[in-house]
Amino acid sequence: MRDPRLSEALPELLREGVLEPEQAERIRRHYGLDGARSGSAMLLVLSIIGSVLVGLGIILIVAHNWDDLPRAARTALAFVPVLLGLSLVAVSLFRNAENVAWREGSALLLASGIMASVALISQIYHIHGELQGYLLFCSVLILPLLYLPGSIVVTLGFLAMVLWQGVSVRTEHWGGDAFPWAMLGLLAASVPAYLTHARSHGQSIGFWWHSLFMAIGTGVGANLFYSDWELAHVTVLLAMGSAYTLVPWLFPDPKLHTWPWALVGGATVLIILFGFSFRPVWEELLRADQQGFKKDVLPLSLLAVAVLTVFVLAHRRRTLFERWPYPEGLGLFLICLGVSLASPAWAAILVNLSLLAVGVVTIRLGITTRSLKRMNLGLAVVSLTILMRFFDTDLSFVLRGLVFIAVGLGFLYMNLRMLREQKRDGQAG
């Protein structure tokens, strides 16, 4: 945990005699605010920005396609970006092994060099194929950099590229029967790097981003293996979202930055529930012949087993409604699903009530933990559920206006109350 405001406030507190030098030193040590570390963090940011700019510059220069140069010269030139990147990675590995700025910068330059070299060879030989082929080839060549030297920025770029490749295979390939198997293999190959990163730097901001990219990558990636999209698929997607919100309970270290999994999962659960709070959505999906399940029985079953495993593993460590109510959202949705078979209208009403319950539980958790963010999220869920009913009910403008005012006043009152309580807690402490 590092707060820039604290680093700015400390000298002032020392000057004014509020803190003794020893106390200030202890605070600095506790929050990791020593000058050398701040300097190296700045160097790291600058090295990443510099490397990204140089790498993009190389790719853009290569994209010009120097047609005037003879083929032999261009072929020889194709190796230059990679050899340059390799030399810098070698220096980083064997001369500056502990320097993160060197590691990130050199690995980024090598990754850009690889992309530039492959682009150059594609130009020289007019190699055909969609962008996805290029992305796949580059991803395979970049994969080792996740482990040696183990760059986090390259890892994030790799995950984005692999996902881009997978989505384009599934959406652009004519015929629609091509599945992104290569993406699956590459994502699987990056899992050991994620676990290693969790062990070595699980509390760093870099790992927070790594978790976010892994959550989005696996979440979107898993949904690219369907041939159809029906009620069963939506249910499994919601189950996946619920399982993601349980990820923090799978790791024994509570300080590990696994929150992005819950963020992605919680957002998925809420978006689906908001969608199903409309009666026509139920009616539309129930009208389909529900044959999609048969076509996608394998991916759906595999995902269901994975979700079940997460629920079983987390069950031992988590009590009902602990920290957030999203895992329970799956149970609520399954009940609504059962009700929908008898009456889609009642299913929609139940989803609305579920959303209100999720919102109220989140507000309560926010108040008990003194978390403004969480309380406002709960308020947003309750307000959105109410406001969305404007779309399918015929309320007068006056009534709508009054609801808006009530919701606004509710937000203001709750936030002011929370701030007052936080202030009172601070004074009492």
Place this chain on the structure above:
Amino acid sequence: MDKRVKWVLFGVMAAFQVGALAWMIRDHEQVLEDGRVYRFRTAPIDPRDPFRGEYVVLNFEAEQGRWPLKDGEGNTGTTQAYGVLGLDSAGYAVITTLLMEGPPEEDHLVVTFMTWGGDTVDRIALPFDRYYMQEGDGAVTEKLLQTQWIESEPTPPLPAHAVVRVLNGQAVVEDLVIDGRPVKAWLEEYNAKSAVPTVSY
């Protein structure tokens, strides 16, 4: 990690990355050196790739035709086949037959096509579709190949063909020829004309 192990791992990674690029180059060089030349009639159009720059899409005449399929060969979806190469009366390349099993001894390409259970194929995709150009040249090339209007009378677009080397089913595009001249010669002439300053009175 032990320094020696690190060196070995680094060596393996470097060999993999440089080796993959070298293999890619060697593979295509061999086709360019030993492959037989085929000319494919084409009409290029000009798109752009975010990483690899500008190119013209080669829209080949040889991709359209009528190829009969045997029973059970017309599965729904995308299918790969060996397209046997031949020449038409003007000496341009055509795909004479589609074979599901192979590879055949004759010069051939691996082509893809889509069917919906029918007994014939009328469109295939050749395994090459683009010709990379220097930045700005793609649009000029496309313009060269458009129908020109001279005193309200349209003149047909200039004929174009791609020179492709084929070896053991692998193909590499060697050149793009417009009206008998390599595209590079046209572009040099065009750029020289554009470089001449115009004087206005």
